[in-house]
Structures are given as C-alpha cells and as structure tokens.
Amino acid sequence: MSTALADDRAVGARPVSRGYRFELVKLLAQWRIRLLVLACWIAPGLFVAGVAQQSTLPSDTLFGRWMHATGWAGPLVMLGFAGTWALPLLTSLVAGDVFASEDRLGTWRHLLVAVRSPRRIFVAKTLASLTVILVLVAGLALSSTAGGLAAVGGRPLVGLDGHRLASADAAVRVLLAWAAALAPTLALAAIGLLGSVALGRSPTGLLLPPLVALGMQVAQMLPLPVAVRLALPGYAFLSWNGLFTSPVQLAPLLIGVTVSLVWALLATALAYLLFLRRDFTNLAYDGAGRRAITLGLLPLAGLTALTVAVVAVSTPSTGSGITRDKVQRSTATAFAHLYRLQTEQLHRPAVTEARLRTTAACTKSDGQGAQRGAGNDWRCVVTWRLPGVPVPGQAVYQLDVTSDGRFVADGDGPKEVNGYFLLRTPAGDAPNPLWQFDGNVELLDTTSKG
C-alpha cells in the first residue's frame, strides 16, 4: 500500500523536533558535511584577505576591482562566485542527498519504524538540511566579510553607478545582498530535495541542483526577453546588483526573490507529494520513474510558463530591456560619480554631479542596426562641464554590455581622464576610477527610490 494513506496521528508518532535533531546528528556526523562547514567558515575569509593583498585583482568579477579600496568588496566578490559555483554545489551535497542517503544505506524501514510518520520524516529532513545550508551560507558571508574588513578595513564602497556608500550603508546592503541570494539558494535546495526524493539512489538526483543552476546561468547569458529572464529562479543570483545603485533597482530584486521563493515552495511541495506516495515496502525502489515527470518536471515547467506570463503582463519592459537611453543614462551617471571621486583623489576643487551636467551619447555597431540589446560594440562619448570652463570635457568609452544588464566601460581617452589605469596623485600613484568601471542597466523600466 502507498504510505499516502498513513495517518500522521499514528500511535506513538515521534514529534518533528526529535526527528529534526536526529537528522541534524546524522548530517553533522558525515565528514563531508563537517568539511563543508569548516571550508565555508574559513576559506572565504582567507581567500578574500589573500586576494586583497595581491597586486592583480579579479576585475572581471563584480566589485573585484574595488578589493584594494574597501573590505566590503570582498563579500560581494564572494557572493558572485557563490551564486555561480558554491551555492549550487552546497545545496546539492546537503539537500540533494538527504533522502537518497537513506536509500543508499538501506535505512528507510528502520527510520519509518522508529518515527512512524513519513510526513514528519519529510519535515524533519527538510528542516535539518535547510539548517545546514543556512549555516554554510552564513559562513560564506561572515567569513568573507571578516576577511575583507581585516585585510583592507571598512572604507566606503563604490556602487555600481559610481556613487559612494558609507561603511554602515555598505554593511547593510552587503547583508541584504546575501539575504536576497538566500531565495535562489532555497529554490536550488528544494530542487535538490525533489531530485533526492524522485531519483532515489541515482547520482542524477545529487547532480540536479548544479545542473539546474548551470542551465539558469546559460539562460541568463542568452539574449532572452526580460520577462523570461526575470521568471527564472536563478535571476535572484544577479538581481542583488540593483542594491548597489542609487536609487535602488527594487523591482527586479523583488521579482527575482519572489520567483525563487515560489520555486522553492512548489518544488518542496512536489517532493513532499512524491515522498508520501512512495511504497517503502518495495525493496527494488529506484526512483519515482514516470511519476517524477508528471509530479516533478511538468508542474515546474508550468510554473515557468505562468511566471513568464505574469511578469510579461505586469511589467512594462519588452525585448531585452537594454535600450540606448538606458545605456546613456547609466554611463553618464556612473561617470559623474566617478569623476567626482577622481577629482577628490587629485585634490582638485570639489564639484557636484549636478554641476557637471554629464551626458552620454552612445551608439551600437557605429549606429548601424538596432540601437538596443547586449553586445560589446557599444561606444559612448561622455560630455561634462566644469564651472568656469567654457569648453565641455569629453571622454570616450567602449562598452561591453551583457544580457543581464551589467556592463564594463573601458576608457578610450583622453589619456589624462580615462586613458591610463593609474593616477598620479599628491599621495602617490592610485588606480584611476575612470579608466575602467562596472555599471548596470536596469532591465525594467521602473525604478524605485532607495
């Protein structure tokens, strides 16, 4: 008989709290989990502190070029790595194995006789794996923050639009960025649970979170419409970028987090249903087979279609979300903030962004073809004005804009503004903030004040 009919109020069913403790004991007794906990609490701090001491910085990673300037860049660089590699792997090793391990060890019957409630076993296992994942994520965040602050200190952080965030403000946003990344981590963990339940002892179950994460990353690299991009659970691994602009790009962040949480809930619910329908008397059980498709894959595919439709209807953006106006606005804003920073470094008279009246004129493919979309063929001419100087200044940038809205602006002269990577300041040579900078185009057309 299927255990679906089992009544959870069975005589002597063990409370969830005891099952939760039992599952935690089992998880933490595994050398693999202990090693992960140690690694997550020690390695990021050492890595960030070590990289911050190097002369070459990971400038291809968001905030990597600021690792010499402030310790708050370290946890954000780590978050970038984590979203790509670490978090999918961690969720895979914890949530992706929590049910399958009982299949491998042949302990299901033992556990069921002891607990007497598949429902409570499911809840206990889910909560225990969630706890371990939270401990691992907390370790990554705190360790990298501690490493960055210890090596460089808590100086102001330069945001993605070039404006400076005071240390306290940067701390809050770093915390919020990691909190936002928890949502897609939970979605991957739920997919891990689903794989672990649906595929039994098959290693495919263990591989499911990294495979899904890889699929999501590939999807984010493709020139997809904004609605599809935002409807994928992996988008929240990128949407935290919007926390580091002014105003904060809140809408994509909230949509990304909401989509991820809905995925987490649905995948957990599907894993629960599959688990309760499992026949534990069948020794030859080797995954849910066709039921894994009807109860696992199809509902998630349906959710994706539904989310795309909802996002498409409720947000005004169409196409890639990257337009010439947005590129010009983002480039001009970032340049103005960074010009002010350069002015300070050179001890020139202070000037505000408003008085600079910075504008940017951008073209894609030398003005040929559609002036929208991702590509490394954007070219911008930035113009600004200084008080008392009749001739406006001009600087040229080559932009590489990726499909997710992020761009790298590479200075193309004049040499004294953005053509050289070092500045000769009264205090010695310093990195030139205008030589190369990161920026971000908000894919949606709405922006909330932050």
Next chain:
Amino acid sequence: MDTRHAVRARAVTKCFGEVVALDAVDLDVTQGRIHGLVGPNGAGKTTLLGLLLGLAVADAGGLEILGMPVGRAFGVPDGVAGFVDGPGLYPSLTARQNLAALARLRGEDAPTAHVEEALDQVGLTDVADDKARGFSLGMRQRLGLAAALLTRPRLLVLDEPANGLDPAGKRHVHGVLARLAADGTAVVLSSHRMDDLEALCSEVTLLATGRVVFSGPPAKLAAEDRELDYRLRTSDQRAARRLAAETAGIRIVDEPGTRQDTDVLVLRALVPALDELVAAVVRSGVAVRELAPVISPLEAAFLALTDQREEAGR
C-alpha cells in the same frame, strides 16, 4: 481485546500489483513465546514481518497486534520493535551514537543507561565507540538487535537475526532472545537456519508462496509420519550394521562403495524402528556413541513440504 496473543492475524492478504505476497494467512503469536517463520525465498516472510512492524497494511483480513486492531500503515501500537531486511544503521555514527540518537528520537532525553544496557546485552560494549562503518555483518546484526531492545519491546520482530553471526555471537543472541521471552516478550523471527529455529522457537509457521502450510510446535512437524536419515556411530560398526539390516523398517543408505567398517552409519527410518534398533544395539553390548538426524527434522519437513508444493505447482 485479546491480551494473551501478541499477534493475531486472520486471513491476512497482501498483494503487490498482480503478485499475491500473502494469501489468507492466519498467525497466532503468544506472549512470552518465540515464533519462527520459515519458508523459501519469496514465500512472504518479509512481507508478513513488515505488516507486523507497521510498514505496510494488509489489503484484506484482520490483524491485531498487542491487542489492538491495525488498520493502517504505521498504526501499530507502542511496544513493537525490530527490523526487516537487515538492521538500519548509520555508518558515520559509532555504535553508541547510533543507539543514543535512536533513543532520543523515541523520547529519551538522557538515554545513557538504556544504551549501555542494550550494548551490554548484545555484547558490543567493547566496540561501543567504534564507527558502525567498520562493523562486520554479525556485529551489525547485534547492534540492530540492541536498537530494538532500547524500546523494551513487547513484540520483537526480527528478520534473519543470526545472519553473519559466529557461534559465540549466535549463542549470545539466542540467550538474549530466550531471556526476553522468559520476561514475557513475544518474538517473531524469520530464519533459513533450521537449527536456530529448533533451538529457539516454541512454535513455527511455514510459509510457501504466500500461504501457511504448517503452523505449530517444531516437534509436531518433526513427528509427522515421515522417514528421516540418521547418523549412527557405535563402538562396533560391523555389529551395528548387521543389527540394522536385521531390524524391520530400517534402511541403510550408504553411498555405493562405502567401506563396511566406516565410522558412521547412515540409516533411514521412522522413529519407532529407530528405537527398536537402539535397544537391540545396546542389548548386544555395543555402545551408542552418536545418534543424530543428518538434517534437522524441521529442515526435512521444510524441504518435504516445499518440494511437494513445487511438484503440485508443476
């Protein structure tokens, strides 16, 4: 409510798809007794044990465990413990940690005393802090038994508990089970080791293709009207051979070419004819040094009954 019976099953039927695993099985297990389940592979023993542990529910028929009717999975009352298909152990935990975690799961906040007692009962105190990963099959069986003992069960259900045990371990486990039964616990165990069942069980149930083909004391099974092969060793084998040849109802089943003065004589006989031969041997002044069935009566009955069913099925 029946308080004398730990298990009372009536016409219990269980199917897996089109396969009938149990077909109208009746089973009575009295408290304080050890009850053996015997049967060839696929006879339905593990399915029946699974029902007793609450892992599944019967499709038809009635099942009462410790006086309570069981109508749904995991609906068995407290006091039932055991394992099927081998004990469930976590290799990354030590023996002591396995038991302590299980005891806490069952509601004991400070299970130390019970854990130590259970380890001592099964003779694993010396390896209590070793990881279960390195345990032999026999040690795993004993640890599984200790896990079941933690609950102080009134019904203990064990699937092949003597698997992998060395003679000393087997004696230890038999002692534990006998003590439990003496204290009033009903024990249901399956085994392919007929000598174990004969030594331990006051009653056995023989299953074949999901049906009960015999249920009762092992002695009753052995005393059925069936010839058995016996090994006879005496102080004068030539005289014994001659007397056996002269006794009605005795057949000497030596292999062709066997020397007449070999140490052991194999005879096929019913018990009364054998009694007559022993009396004659003793009267002639020959000492009987050994007289034992070549295979146990229970095993012989098992083979005979299962062979009959196989032949009937052809």
